[in-house]
Amino acid sequence: MKQSFVFSGSGGQGIMSAGITLAHTAIDMGKHATYLPEYGPEQRGGSAKCTVVISDDEIVSPLPKQCDNLIVMNEQAYAKFEEDIKEGGVLLMNASRVSAKNRDDVREIAAPVDDIALELGSEKAANIVLLGILIGATGVVSRETLAASLEEKFKDKKPGILEMNLKALDKGIEIGEQYK
Amino acid sequence: MGKKSFMKGNEAIAEAAVRGGCRFFAGYPITPQNEIPEYLSWRLPEVGGSFVQGESEIASVNMVYGASAMGIRCLTSSSGPGISLKAEGISYLAGAQLPAVIINVSRGGPGLGSIQPAQSDYLQATKALGHGGFHTLVFAPNTVQEAVDTVYEAWEYAERDRNPVFILLDGCLGNIMEEVELPEMKEIKPEDAPEWSLSRRNGRDYQNGITSIYTEPLLEGLNAMAGEMYKQWEEDDVKVEEFMVDDAEYVVVAYGIASRVSKEAVMKLREKGIKIGLIRPITLYPFPKASIRNLDYSKVKGIIDIEMTIPAQMRDDIELQVMGRCPVYEYGRSGGCLLDDDGVYEAIEEIITGGAD
Numbered sequence: 001m002k003q004s005f006v007f008s009g010s011g012g013q014g015i016m017s018a019g020i021t022l023a024h025t026a027i028d029m030g031k032h033a034t035y036l037p038e039y040g041p042e043q044r045g046g047s048a049k050c051t052v053v054i055s056d057d058e059i060v061s062p063l064p065k066q067c068d069n070l071i072v073m074n075e076q077a078y079a080k081f082e083e084d085i086k087e088g089g090v091l092l093m094n095a096s097r098v099s100a101k102n103r104d105d106v107r108e109i110a111a112p113v114d115d116i117a118l119e120l121g122s123e124k125a126a127n128i129v130l131l132g133i134l135i136g137a138t139g140v141v142s143r144e145t146l147a148a149s150l151e152e153k154f155k156d157k158k159p160g161i162l163e164m165n166l167k168a169l170d171k172g173i174e175i176g177e178q179y180k
Numbered sequence: 181m182g183k184k185s186f187m188k189g190n191e192a193i194a195e196a197a198v199r200g201g202c203r204f205f206a207g208y209p210i211t212p213q214n215e216i217p218e219y220l221s222w223r224l225p226e227v228g229g230s231f232v233q234g235e236s237e238i239a240s241v242n243m244v245y246g247a248s249a250m251g252i253r254c255l256t257s258s259s260g261p262g263i264s265l266k267a268e269g270i271s272y273l274a275g276a277q278l279p280a281v282i283i284n285v286s287r288g289g290p291g292l293g294s295i296q297p298a299q300s301d302y303l304q305a306t307k308a309l310g311h312g313g314f315h316t317l318v319f320a321p322n323t324v325q326e327a328v329d330t331v332y333e334a335w336e337y338a339e340r341d342r343n344p345v346f347i348l349l350d351g352c353l354g355n356i357m358e359e360v361e362l363p364e365m366k367e368i369k370p371e372d373a374p375e376w377s378l379s380r381r382n383g384r385d386y387q388n389g390i391t392s393i394y395t396e397p398l399l400e401g402l403n404a405m406a407g408e409m410y411k412q413w414e415e416d417d418v419k420v421e422e423f424m425v426d427d428a429e430y431v432v433v434a435y436g437i438a439s440r441v442s443k444e445a446v447m448k449l450r451e452k453g454i455k456i457g458l459i460r461p462i463t464l465y466p467f468p469k470a471s472i473r474n475l476d477y478s479k480v481k482g483i484i485d486i487e488m489t490i491p492a493q494m495r496d497d498i499e500l501q502v503m504g505r506c507p508v509y510e511y512g513r514s515g516g517c518l519l520d521d522d523g524v525y526e527a528i529e530e531i532i533t534g535g536a537d
Contacts, residue, residue, distance in 0.1 A: 020357065027186050027359055035357040038296070061444035062356055063437070065522035 002055040003140055004064045007130075008081050009073025009094070011039065011048045014127030018071070019050035022131060025141045025149050026054040034062035047080065054140060069138065070106075071130055072098055092133060094126065109137060109179045117168055121160075125168035132172015137179040143169070184361050189324045190215035190285065190354045192362070193347075194223065196328040197255050197281070201335055201368035203229035204254040206243035208236055208262060211295040212351035213285035216257045237262045241269030241282075248278040249390040251377025253335045253368060257283035259351075260301050261292060263309075270344060271310030275392030277402075279338030279374075281331065282309075282316075283347045285354035288516040296516025297351025299436055302493035305348045306465045313403075315410050316346040317417060318465040320435040324358040326462075332363050337417070339374060341409060348464060350488065352437040352518065413466045420468035424450060425457035429479055430532055432458045433472065433498055434486040438512075438519055442486045445525040454532065455479075461494075472501035483508045484531055486524060490514040 005022065007015045016037050023033035037050045051067065053059050070085040072078040074097040082101075085091055091106040096114035111133055117126040128150070135143060147166055154162040187195075194216045197205075205220045217233065224231040230247075234240030240256050247254040258266060263284045273280050286301045288294030305318045317337055321327040330347055338345045373379045378388055394402060423443060425431055434442040439460040446458045461468045472483070483502055485492045492510035499508050511527035513519050 023357060024186050027184070032359065033186070036352060037355055059358075060447065061441045061521050062358075063352070063441050063518055063520045065520035 002053065002057070002059075003069065003138075004067040005052040005054070005069045005071065005134075005140075006049060006067040006081060006084055007052070007071045007073075008047070008049045008077035010076070011046045013048065013073045014124065015048040015073060016050050018127040018131055019052045021128075021146070021149060021153070022134070022141065023052045023054065025146045028149060029141055029145050031056055031141075032059050034059050036062050047076065049077075049081070069134065071134070073126075073130075074098060090134075090137060092130065092137075094130070096126075107137075107179065109133060109176070111172075111175050113172075116171055120167050120171065121164040125165050128165045128168040129172040129175075132169040132174075133176035133179075134172075135169075136173040136176020138176075139180075143173060184359045186357055187324065187360050188215055188355060188357045189327055189349065191219045192324050192360050193283065193327050193331045193349075194219035195362055196331040198223055198227055198229070199363055199365045200332040201253040201366045202255045202281070203227070203368070204232075204244070204247035204252045205229075205256065206232040206234045206240035206247075206254075207256050207258060208234050208240050210259045210262045212287055212297065212354050213257050213259050213283070215354070216283065216285070220255075237265035238269060241266040242272075244280050245269060245273055245276070245278060248273065248280045249276070249378050251373025251379045253279075253281075253339075255281045255283065257285065259285050259287045260289045260304075263301065263304065267310040269310075270316075271312050271314065272392050273344045274310070274314035274316065274406075275312060276390050277342040277376075278344070278390065279335065279342055280344045281334040281338060281347065282344055283331070283349065285349045285351060287351050288514060294516035295351070297353075297355075297437070297488065297518060298514055298516060299350050299438060299488040300493070300514065301348065302464065302487070302489070305346055306467070306497070309346060314343075314406060315465055316344045317341070317413060317463060318346045318348055319419075320348045320462060320464050321353070322436050322439045322460065322462075324353065324356060324360045327353060328360055328362065332366075342374075342376070343406075343409070346465075348436070350437050410466070414469075417463060418466050418468050418470075419462035420471050421458075421460040421462060422471055423458040423460070425459060425471075425475065427455050427479070428457035428475075429455040429481045430457075430484060430528070431472075431475060431480055431482075432456065432484045432486055432528065433461070433494065434458065435461045435464060435494070436488075438486050438488050441519045441521060441524050444521050445528055448521075448525055449528060456528070456532075464494075467497045469497075469501050472498055473503075477502075477505040480506050482506055482531065484528060485510040486519070486527075487512045488514065488519050
């Protein structure tokens with residue numbers, strides 16, 4: 001089983017971090033994964049995209065033309081990458097910044113992840129809400145392994161950061177499960 | 181088996197350099213290789229090595245010349261435009277018979293080009309890294325693991341030959357994160373410095389000398405020795421992967437990142453019953469001539485050169501071995517546009533069904 005993911009948005013929206021976390025979690029589960037970032041010369045605000053491939057077998061090519069799952073964090077990202085999703089794939093949109101598309105050739109999931117994350121304490125956790133939704137809807141990695149990699153990632157941060165991210169993850173999973 | 185890490189190509193090869201004994205790096209920033217110097221800036225001091233961000237590429241490669249003359253395992257890295265600037269120093273390294281490792285994480289060109297990945301420096305790497313008619317071994321790994329293993333062993337070749345070793349990657353391999361198993365740290369002691377280095381007197385009361393300027397008969401002799409060494413590489417050092425070529429009617433030739441995308445296409449075409457294989461040069465110099473020369477041309481109907489650059493640069497090397505016995509086709513993307521699975525698959529299918537060359 002091989003699955004591909006494209007995360008897209010603007011620099012600063014946690015796109016790259018979401019991709020790395022997903023790929024890392026897959027590897028922790030004994031799967032194979034590749035993560036390829038693509039970005040312009042800007043430090044912030046430029047377009048950000050990364051491609052993650054997860055597979056039970058060794059990955060030959062890390063460069064799929066179209067992905068099974070397209071995650072878009074803003075309208076510009078959708079405009080740029082809307083063709084990059086396979087028919088029947090999952091289109092996951094940040095409804096806080098992307099308007100509904102009503103495409104009938106893909107499984108569309110829209111959730112206001114910025115607003116949800118803000119409610120939980122910080123907009124910065126929006127990417128973790130997204131990952132939660134992906135897990136809930138596709139089961140690509142397990143909640144436990146992802147939670148463990150978040151624990152590792154945030155262990156040296158201020159108290160409360162990890163808890164907020166775990167809440168964001170669980171809130172995401174809850175939403176994603178409705179789209180299973 | 182050691183523990184597998186999930187690492188970015190640039191960082192993994194920087195660590196592999198340290199473990200391979202590299203104790204000096206000098207370079208100047210350029211995308212898409214910046215994580216190599218960034219990593220080495222803190223990592224080299226940890227192991228008693230030195231990191232210098234030079235004031236320019238030219239200064240950096242000459243610092244590498246100095247470190248190498250002292251018998252220290254040293255490295256510089258850059259991307260296309262920076263390698264052009266280092267050309268003079270690379271030629272001086274070869275002229276002075278100094279070992280060093282040079283990494284190019286290549287991007288779109290010519291000129292300042294694009295910061296996105298491309299394989300546009302094949303001709304530079306294999307034919308003319310600088311003036312004066314010298315060669316280096318050129319390795320082109322296609323995974324982070326193979327890049328790590330190549331960098332780790334690079335100084336063994338460089339010191340064996342007293343010649344620079346060149347490693348050609350592209351921005352994809354520099355920036356991709358993959359699983360990798362890192363090798364053990366090699367213990368290289370200062371007293372292990374090669375006998376010819378400036379740090380050794382070998383019991384004499386005068387030092388060794390290092391130069392790249394010689395009187396006429398001596399220079400001709402050195403040129404001839406280099407020529408013999410390049411011939412020996414053809415015997416001993418060619419590395420190539422051959423995949424499903426035995427019964428192949430079509431053979432793709434691709435290296436580095438292009439070989440991975442091509443292999444995926446070859447596997448998919450095989451599932452459809454098409455007799456197709458892949459030859460992947462791992463050393464670009466020496467080029468795996470025999471793999472292409474000795475194909476069974478009573479079966480092979482075409483060779484397809486796939487590169488992430490337009491026009492294809494490896495084609496001449498391929499054609500010299502095909503010698504007109506079948507058509508050679510090419511497909512590529514360039515300018516920072518990446519090859520992708522479907523694009524390569526469709527291009528091959530079109531070639532096979534009698535489409536464009």
